[in-house]
Amino acid sequence: MPDILIVEDDNKTAREIAAALADSGMGSGHAGTGVEAIAKARSSHYDAIILDRMLPGGLNGLEVLAALRGTGVTTPVLFLSALSAVSDRVRGLRAGGDDYLTKPFDFLELTARVDALVRRHAQDVPVPEVELTIGDLHINLLMRTVRRAGIEIELLPREYQLLEHLVRNAGSIMTRTMIFEQVWGYHLDERTNVIDVHIAKLRRKLEAGGGPAMIETVRGAGYRFVAA
Amino acid sequence: MRLSELRGATSFRLALWFAALFGSASLLFVATIYISTTHYLSGNPDERMRAEAASYDSRSHRVTESLIDQHSVADLTGRRPFGLFDPHGNWLAGNLRQLPSPRPALEEFFETTVNTTREHTIYRSILHRLPNGNLVVVSRNIEELGKFRERLLDVTLLAFVLMIVLGVSGGTLVGIASLRRLDRVTQAIEGITRGDLAGRLPTRGTNDDIDRLARVVNSMLDQIERLMGEVKGVCDSIAHDLRTPLTRLLAGLERANRRNLTEAERRAEIETAIVEVGAMLSTFAALLRISEIEDGARRASFQLVDLGRVLGDAVDYFEPAAASKSITLRFTQSDTGPVEMQGDLDMLFEAVGNLIDNAIKFTPPGGSIGVELRDGPEIVVTDTGCGIAADDRETVKLRFYRGGRAQETIGNGLGLPLVGAIARLHGLELAIGNAATGCRVAIAPPAPENHAPMRRATS
Numbered sequence: 106m107p108d109i110l111i112v113e114d115d116n117k118t119a120r121e122i123a124a125a126l127a128d129s130g131m132g133s134g135h136a137g138t139g140v141e142a143i144a145k146a147r148s149s150h151y152d153a154i155i156l157d158r159m160l161p162g163g164l165n166g167l168e169v170l171a172a173l174r175g176t177g178v179t180t181p182v183l184f185l186s187a188l189s190a191v192s193d194r195v196r197g198l199r200a201g202g203d204d205y206l207t208k209p210f211d212f213l214e215l216t217a218r219v220d221a222l223v224r225r226h227a228q229d230v231p232v233p234e235v236e237l238t239i240g241d242l243h244i245n246l247l248m249r250t251v252r253r254a255g256i257e258i259e260l261l262p263r264e265y266q267l268l269e270h271l272v273r274n275a276g277s278i279m280t281r282t283m284i285f286e287q288v289w290g291y292h293l294d295e296r297t298n299v300i301d302v303h304i305a306k307l308r309r310k311l312e313a314g315g316g317p318a319m320i321e322t323v324r325g326a327g328y329r330f331v332a333a
Numbered sequence: 334m335r336l337s338e339l340r341g342a343t344s345f346r347l348a349l350w351f352a353a354l355f356g357s358a359s360l361l362f363v364a365t366i367y368i369s370t371t372h373y374l375s376g377n378p379d380e381r382m383r384a385e386a387a388s389y390d391s392r393s394h395r396v397t398e399s400l401i402d403q404h405s406v407a408d409l410t411g412r413r414p415f416g417l418f419d420p421h422g423n424w425l426a427g428n429l430r431q432l433p434s435p436r437p438a439l440e441e442f443f444e445t446t447v448n449t450t451r452e453h454t455i456y457r458s459i460l461h462r463l464p465n466g467n468l469v470v471v472s473r474n475i476e477e478l479g480k481f482r483e484r485l486l487d488v489t490l491l492a493f494v495l496m497i498v499l500g501v502s503g504g505t506l507v508g509i510a511s512l513r514r515l516d517r518v519t520q521a522i523e524g525i526t527r528g529d530l531a532g533r534l535p536t537r538g539t540n541d542d543i544d545r546l547a548r549v550v551n552s553m554l555d556q557i558e559r560l561m562g563e564v565k566g567v568c569d570s571i572a573h574d575l576r577t578p579l580t581r582l583l584a585g586l587e588r589a590n591r592r593n594l595t596e597a598e599r600r601a602e603i604e605t606a607i608v609e610v611g612a613m614l615s616t617f618a619a620l621l622r623i624s625e626i627e628d629g630a631r632r633a634s635f636q637l638v639d640l641g642r643v644l645g646d647a648v649d650y651f652e653p654a655a656a657s658k659s660i661t662l663r664f665t666q667s668d669t670g671p672v673e674m675q676g677d678l679d680m681l682f683e684a685v686g687n688l689i690d691n692a693i694k695f696t697p698p699g700g701s702i703g704v705e706l707r708d709g710p711e712i713v714v715t716d717t718g719c720g721i722a723a724d725d726r727e728t729v730k731l732r733f734y735r736g737g738r739a740q741e742t743i744g745n746g747l748g749l750p751l752v753g754a755i756a757r758l759h760g761l762e763l764a765i766g767n768a769a770t771g772c773r774v775a776i777a778p779p780a781p782e783n784h785a786p787m788r789r790a791t792s
Contacts, residue, residue, distance in 0.1 A: 209614055263649060289650055291682045294622070296615055297690050302653040325607065 107152040107223045109133045112142040112169065113185070114161050122155060125212035129220060139164025143172050151180050152223045155215070156202070158186035167200050174201045181222040185210070213326040217278045224277060237272050240332035241316060244269060256314050263288070264307050271320065271330040280327035304328060345508025352500020359496060363489040370485065374478050379442060379457075386461035386471045394465055401427040401469070412474045414456065420466040429470055436460070444475070455479060514543060530558050571620070575613060582609045619747040626680070626754040638676045641666050644706050647685040655693050661701040662689070672710045676759050684755040685712060687748045688774050692716040696771065710761075711777040715768040723767075752776070 109126055113119040114137050123133045134151065136142035139160045146154060154173075158166040170182055181203040203225075204218050237244040241254045249265055251258045260268065267288050271279065281300040286292055308320050321329045389397045401417045405428035408414065416429030424430050437443040437460050447454050458472035517535050524532045533554060534547035588594070589602035648664040655662035666672070685704070692702045695718035705713040753763040762779040765772070 209618070211611070289646065291646070291679050293679045293683045294615075294618060295686075297654070297686070299651055299654045299690075302657055303650075305657075306653050325604070 107131045107220075108150070109219055109223075110136060110142065110146055110151040110154045110180075112136045112139070112154060112160065112166070113157045114138070114159075121212070122215065125216050126219065129216040131216070131219065131223075138162045139166075139169040139172075142169050146173055146178055146180060147176060152226065153219050154180050154182045155219065156182050156184055158184055170200050170202060179226075181226045183215075183218055183222055185215075211280075213278070214280050214282060217280045217283060217327065220277050221274060221279075221283065224274070237269070239272055239275050239330070240319065242272070242311070242319065244272060253311060253314055253316055258310050258313070260307075260310065264303070264310070267303060267307055268311075271328065275330040275332070278323050278326050278329050284327070344511040345504050348500065348504025348507050352497065352504060356493065356496055356500065360493060363492065367482075367485050367489060371478070371482055374481065378473060379459075382442075382457075382459050382471045382473065383440075383461075386459055386469055389461075389469055390464055394467070397463065397467075397469070398426045411454075414470075414472045416470040416472075418468045418470070420468065422468070425467065427470075429472060432460075432468070432470065433458075445472075511543075518543070518547065525554065530554070530561060567620075574616065578609050578613050582606055585609065616747070619751060623747065623751050623754045626751070626758050634677050635675045636678065637673055638678050638681060640672045640674060640681065640706055640710050640712070643678065643681050644685055644704055644712065647682055647689055648704050651686065651689045651693065655689075655702060658693060658696075659698040660693060660696050662693075662704070663701065664704045664706075666706045667708075670708075672706055672708055674710050674759070677755075680755045680758070684752045684776065685714075687752045688712075688714040688776075691748055691774075692718065692772070695719055700771070709777055711775060713773065713775045713777075715773045716771040717768075718771040720767050720772045721765055 107130075109131050111119050111122050111126075111133050113122065113135070116135075116137070119135050119137075123135065126133045134145060134149070136145050139162060142154075142156070142160075143164075145151075156166045156169060160166055160169070164172070166184060166186070170184075173180070173182075182201065183204040183206060184202045185206055185208060187208045203222055206215060206218060235245065235247055237246065243252045244250075245252075246269070249262075251260055251265065251268060267284070270284065270288050282295055284300055285295040304320060308318065311319055319330060319332070321331055323329055389400070392400065398417060401415050404413075404415050405426070408428060411428065414427070414429040416427035416432070417425040418432055419425055422432045422436065433443070433445050437458075439460055439462055442457060442459050445456050445458065447456060454474055454476050456472045457475045458470050461469050461471065463469055514535075521532055521534045533551045536544050536547045536551070538544070585602050585606045589599050589606070594602075644664055644666075648662055652662050689702065689704065692714055696702060696716045697718065700717035702717075703713075703715045705715070707713070749763065749765075756763045756776045760778070761776050764775045764777060766775070767773060
């Protein structure tokens with residue numbers, strides 16, 4: 106079970122986050138100040154850290170992160186902040202943060218992102234792959250071709266990118282915002298249902314051959330790719 | 334208006350200073366004229382008199398005597414009395430019968446006053462010794478010069494007094510006029526300070542300095558009034574827009590709280606509540622975003638953005654959504670070269686995405702949407718939807734406003750205000766008009782005439 110360190114000065118928010126993580130099958134520890142966070146992150150093993158940008162006392166989130174990276178702690182970090190200014194986001198990521206979420210946030214969004222961070226970190230050393238296989242679906246990464254049950258599926262470039270991204274994160278929930286950020290490359294609060302239309306199109310193509318559904322809709326959260 | 338106020342008035346003080354400066358300059362001028370005139374009038378004849386006296390040096394005694402007699406006969410009015418005396422002072426010839434006593438020094442000018450019954454006359458004379466020892470006196474009446482001097486002095490003084498009077502009274506008048514005007518301006522400002530935001534500073538239409546200042550302040554007041562109105566409108570709208578979902582939320586939670594509900598029904602109510610709260614949160618997030626963008630601090634994230642790429646991505650992203658409503662979505666770039674600008678990649682995508690999303694919402698199936706990029710940079714989104722009524726074109730840019738048909742569709746009324754804020758952050762303007770068949774929304778540099786008054790003011 107992945108263990109997450111929550112660095113958050115507001116105890117109530119920390120408890121809510123811990124409960125949300127527990128719902129997604131993750132354990133957690135809590136630190137209320139920057140100093141405590143550094144001590145805990147260095148003494149015990151965590152799979153990811155949720156770090157509030159604003160902390161009471163001497164150290165803010167960015168400084169805590171700098172201190173951790175300076176002492177060789179490579180645990181992935183997700184920043185939480187009430188400030189959504191891009192410059193702030195950029196600074197957070199440049200300081201070595203791995204992801205960024207602004208308050209108020211959706212708990213499903215948070216857990217999905219933490220889950221993605223943990224898995225990305227676990228397979229940090231990328232194996233040069235030529236093919237992704239999941240169930241009866243084969244993706245040739247060099248030729249950028251997709252075959253399901255031996256039949257080639259024609260995909261537009263963006264559809265191919267979307268599918269590859271879903272397959273690489275198979276088994277875990279991808280929120281609409283995460284998909285939009287990672288496939289289209291823009292960082293904004295996308296609130297239209299356009300992602301759903303893209304997914305629907307991809308689904309139709311994947312299921313044209315009569316195979317079972319591979320993209321699950323997770324109500325209120327997003328999508329999950331599963332082996333049929 | 335009190336006298337102390339007048340004394341303090343800039344224009345009055347300026348007029349006084351001017352009067353003083355002009356007064357001393359003209360005093361200097363008149364004094365110079367006075368001195369040089371009197372010097373000229375008295376100095377030149379003196380030389381002539383000295384020459385006249387010396388001219389007898391080369392004559393014989395008889396010639397001298399007859400010349401002086403001739404002169405005396407000609408000088409009937411006694412303007413220039415001459416006299417010839419022997420070395421003892423006895424009269425020999427001329428109409429000056431007596432040497433003044435005590436005898437004046439030789440070759441020096443002296444003045445004598447001769448009193449008659451009618452008048453007293455001042456003479457200026459010179460006593461000259463001829464080579465044979467006789468003395469000659471050459472004189473002239475200088476009464477007129479004295480009169481001229483007195484007259485000149487009188488006129489000068491009168492002119493000076495007149496000028497001081499005119500300067501002070503003129504200054505007072507100008508000061509009073511400008512004080513009255515400033516009083517009116519002050520009253521207007523005090524009225525505005527007390528809360529009458531519709532009040533404006535009085536202008537005369539003369540385009541003078543105070544008028545220009547008043548007009549700038551008035552346009553500032555217009556802007557403030559507009560902003561205040563907008564803030565009030567936003568507050569009202571927030572209250573209104575949140576009351577409805579909160580009421581629904583409360584009703585839903587009360588339903589969920591009833592005992593006789595099945596587990597599935599209860600869960601459905603809770604999920605509805607979650608959706609409701611989510612919508613409210615997103616309204617808040619959009620509001621916060623608009624004010625954050627309006628702060629302008631985000632320019633820190635500006636970089637060189639290829640607008641063609643952003644628009645292409647946005648069209649590519651929304652194309653399936655348009656297609657699912659049988660709407661054609663087309664992107665054209667009229668200029669061959671890339672259109673680049675300093676900007677925020679994400680926000681520009683958001684702005685264009687909002688416009689396309691709106692167009693999809695308001696265009697009936699079978700219609701078409703065009704996204705066009707021109708040099709300028711100008712981004713134009715046209716659709717074949719219902720369009721926006723001319724009256725609504727400005728108000729749809731305001732927060733929470735949903736024009737005509739939009740009230741029936743989903744949305745929080747914050748889309749166009751957000752686009753407007755993003756455009757302003759990039760130094761562009763959101764313009765809403767009508768296309769041939771529907772709506773035409775453009776993000777473009779502001780029209781030059783909007784800036785004309787500013788340019789006039791700075792030139």
